[in-house]
Amino acid sequence: xxxxxxxxxxxxxxxxxxxxxxxxxxxxxxxxxxxxxxxxxxxxxxxxxxxxxxxxxxxxxxxxxxxxxxxxxxxxxxxxxxxxxxxxxxxxxxxxxxxxxxxxxxxxxxxxxxxxxxxxxxxxxxxxxxxx
Numbered sequence: 001x002x003x004x005x006x007x008x009x010x011x012x013x014x015x016x017x018x019x020x021x022x023x024x025x026x027x028x029x030x031x032x033x034x035x036x037x038x039x040x041x042x043x044x045x046x047x048x049x050x051x052x053x054x055x056x057x058x059x060x061x062x063x064x065x066x067x068x069x070x071x072x073x074x075x076x077x078x079x080x081x082x083x084x085x086x087x088x089x090x091x092x093x094x095x096x097x098x099x100x101x102x103x104x105x106x107x108x109x110x111x112x113x114x115x116x117x118x119x120x121x122x123x124x125x126x127x128x129x130x131x132x
Contacts (some may be wrong), residue, residue, distance in 0.1 A: 015039075017094060058088070059095045066096075066117045075118040079110045089113070112121060 022030075029035040062082055069075035083089045089109040091098045098116045100109050125131065 008055060008111050020094075020099070030114065058082070059091045062092050063117075064093055066113070067121075069118045070122070072114050072118050072122070075114045083110075 019027075026035070030037060060099075062079070066075055071077065079089065079092070081125065083092060086106045086109065089106055090100060093109055093113055096113060096116065098112050100112060102128075104112070
């Protein structure tokens, strides 16, 4: 892949992430045709591109740590302690491809993350009849 193809892929990923954040009502308005999408380039509040943001590193390590838990409650406690605000929980969820909406409360996001990581692993182990 050349540099331009990589850049286009990154842009499409960011665009898809932005669309995932739309509410159901906003998506319906676009599909019906009463509203349209507009791409607007704005300065990023998180800092200069190229710098590794602390939040990004935390999200990756949090996702890795979640894979080590074999107890839903412990994983939930870990997330609540780690992510004191909803924004960080949303970043972790997005990294793990867990669907969340703007209306979700922090506790709902914690539950969704735990169920999609630890819960899925526990259910799979139960079906196989093995220990986690």
